[in-house]
Amino acid sequence: MSTLEIRDLQVSVKLPEGELKPILHGVDLTVRSGETHAIMGPNGSGKSTLAYSVAGHPKYEITGGSVTLDGADVLEMSVDERARAGLFLAMQYPVEVPGVSVANFLRTAKTAIDGTAPKLRTWAGELRGSMERLQMDPAFAQRNVNEGFSGGEKKRHEIVQLELLKPKVAILDETDSGLDVDALRVVSQGVNRVRESGDTGLLLITHYTRILRYIKPDHVHVFVAGRIVEEGGPELADKLEDEGYERYVAGAGSAR
Ligand code: ADP
Ligand code: MG
C-alpha cells in the first residue's frame, strides 16, 4: 500500500518578470493506492498548478507545505526521481519527444522505473495487449511520441503508460478534454482497469462531470480559488453536474 500525502501545499507561479503570483493557498489531500479521487473545479482555480507542482515543473515555486510518497519527500526529488518513486503525472498538454518512438519511450520508462529492462517477449505482448484494449492501431507504437498525435491518441497513450508502468499514484489532468464519446468510453475503461488492479491510487482532475459517469470516484474534492472547499463521495459529482460551481465561486469571492 502506498500513500501520497499533500499537506498545506502553497504554490506560486513564477511570472516572466520574476514576480511570484500565489495560486495554491494550502491544499490538503491524501491518495492511497487503490483509491480513486476526483478534483473538480472551475477553470483557473489552480487544478493544473497542483498537478504541475507534484510533477516538479520549474515554472512553479513551492512556498509552503509538503508532498510525500510513503514518507519520502517528493519536493526534494528531481522529475526522474519522482517517476522512479512511483508517481505518474499525465499532463494536460503533453510534450513532444522528437525522434523517440512510442515503443522505445515506454520501454525506456519501464526500465528506468524498475531498474532493469523488461523481458522483450513478455513486454512486447503486454504493449500489444494494452494497445488492443484501447483500440489503437499497432502502427502507433512506431510513431514518435506526441508528434502529431490527436487529442484522443494522446489520452490513449497516457492510459497505455498507466497500464504498463503501474505507478503507485497517478495524477491525470483533464484526461476527458478533447475526447469524443467513443474515445471517452475507451479511455475510461482503461482507467477502470488500472483502478481494478488495486495497485494504483488515482487522482482525476477535471472541469467536467462527464468522465465521472464512466469512472466512479471514491472521493470527490471541490477545488475553487486555490483550495479544496468541499469534500464528499460520488454523490457530490452528481450535485456539481446539476448545480455547477457558482455557489462555491460566490463564496470564495466574498471570503477574499
Ligand atoms: P486550472 O487548471 O484550474 O484551470 P491553472 O492551474 O491552470 O488552473 O491556473 C491557475 C491560475 O494561475 C489562473 O488564474 C492562471 O491565470 C494562473 N496562471 C497560471 N500560469 C500563469 C502564468 N504563467 N502567468 C500568470 N498567471 C498564471
Ligand atoms: Mg482530504
Ligand code: MG
Ligand atoms: Mg488545468
